[in-house]
Amino acid sequence: MGWLDRAGLAVLRRIDPETAHALALRALNLGLVPLPGAITSPRLATRLAGLDLPNPVGLAAGMDKNGVALAPLARAGFGFLEIGATTPRAQPGNPRPRLFRLPEDRAVINRFGFNNEGMEAMARRLEHRPGDAAIGLNLGANKDSADRAADFATVLETCGPHLDFATVNVSSPNTENLRELQGRKALEALLRGVLAARDGLARPVPVFVKIAPDLTEGEIADIAAVAAGVGIDGIIATNTTLDRTALRSGNAAETGGLSGAPLFARSTAVLARLHAETAGAIPLIGVGGISSGADAYAKIRAGASAVQLYTALVYGGIGLVARIVRDLDLLLMRDGHANVAEAVGTGG
Template sequence: MKTPLFLAELGAKALGALDAETAHHLTVRMLKAGFGPKAALDTPRLAIDVAGLSLPNPLGLAAGFDKNAEAPDAALDMGFGFVEVGAVTPRPQPGNPRPRVFRLRADAAVINRYGFNNDGLDAVSARLKARERRGIVGVNLGANKDSEDRTEDYVKGVTALAGLVDFFTVNISSPNTPGLRALQGKASLEELMRRVMTARDEAAAGTPVFLKIAPDLADEDKADIADAARAMKLDALIVSNTTITRAANLRSGAASETGGLSGKPLFAMSTALLREFYGVIGKNIPLIGVGGVSTARDAYEKILAGASLVQLYTALVYEGPGLPSRILKELPSFLDADGFGQIGEAVGAGAS
């Protein structure tokens, strides 16, 4: 039995009084224990097929929330059309020292420098095996901080979780593992994706592979990523991860903390990058828009800019567990206003 939404919202507000990381852990535990809302949605106009996956709606829960695959089904019950667990690395690792998560309340943002803290592949694999497969659940793959062959870490992730997830995301854009973003360079990226795609074909043929990129890329990096995505026939690009940049107008005292910034200040940057990639690759490779989504208008703007799917996470901190259902209830009104029958018709309509 699921918790009524108003009680879940009250619980979320109470958690806001705790430090950010403690609140995060308790939220996941509460969802795992069944204290989460169950959205009753009937939104056939929002159904969409992407990368061979049939999704009930385009709204997904981004990686980082359920790092260890403890509550993917509870997240699906909140209304999300798909859920991405992780990031998971081959071996368990504690991540960076605490404190490592900071709320920027005045900016509706969060800075984190978790550093891929997770229980490791064995634990995540066991949890995914134990659940009854339903809905669309994918996994975000990372590399151990002290790994001698980080590319092999991603291959291990694909091999270990083959048959347990609906998509793999190769995360080479976290700013919190030193040197990880160097894998976005042309030669490194091509070698990485070649080995990952080979492992996918051998262990989990047909399972889509996505690539998650950083928002603060040089023009040369953007061109290299677009070229590699086309050459390797990637199933989708996720645009984008957190940013290491800091806008001058941030008001919160924690704005100077080291780590990746997510939430509202990331919206414009990530959406501009999304539009740029759509202009280069069009609908040949689906795009998944992430960064600063907290309203139905935000989600719709991502879709107009070229996103076939949209993910959020940080907004849940401030808007509570009812946010997914609110966004999904409001999205059809934007379709009506622009004369679209189905959500897929709006993809890229405002990219030019």
């Protein structure tokens, strides 16, 4: 980690986490953080659901909820970006405080509740997005919506013309009853509606679905079957967890979704199970607890065609992205893989 990253993180850790988050985005926009630009190699170049990516390491949703730092994030070394979540109408989310650091566990708990400025504001920002980056949007539903399933399609219809992919987020634990949409019947109806909206775009984009880590094997099998049946383009595994096993930090009892290092094993197990259920026929994106090139490689070997990270940046700074990407390249070379696709699912 460079001295600038270390100094910046030391300052931010003394500040309320949500305020620190906003300041970090501001620092990116002001050019106060050195950024490496695109990082790629023949081994790292990845094709994901028809998208050609310079590398398979993406930014997970949540860091840039309103698309305010697209240009600098596109130069941070990521192979792709996912922003949002975005709902049809702006909403404030849950009361503060709603973001908690767990430094002893290298983790974070959040209960934001889809706070965002709404789809119209997001669409306006996306009109000016950098054209040389793969950018996707995490689709959400308003807390007080009479038809949450329809909300996802509505956001895609509005923002879709400016996107490279979209993610249906039915797995956040911070909107009451949202995870019920992961049930087989509800999920199938919801995804068919979103895919119909996608097919109505002038330039249809891949649609992914993001699932929770707190699922039984039967529920994972149901999701895999629904995804195959409706023709979803990929599955993101996983969102945050409600589990609090073996945490050491003082904030461990806070309600909300837990992300970071403690999620790694659970999310990777769900990923591997999905890979077995889908027989590799549906691209998978591995998320949860990635903080090193070795972690990213483990997700790929478990079945992921690409990965995403976010929480590790709280502790490692934005410079961590380049280190993860370059270390992943070395691991692929060490094991004789000509590309990422060759390594997918090789972990047994």
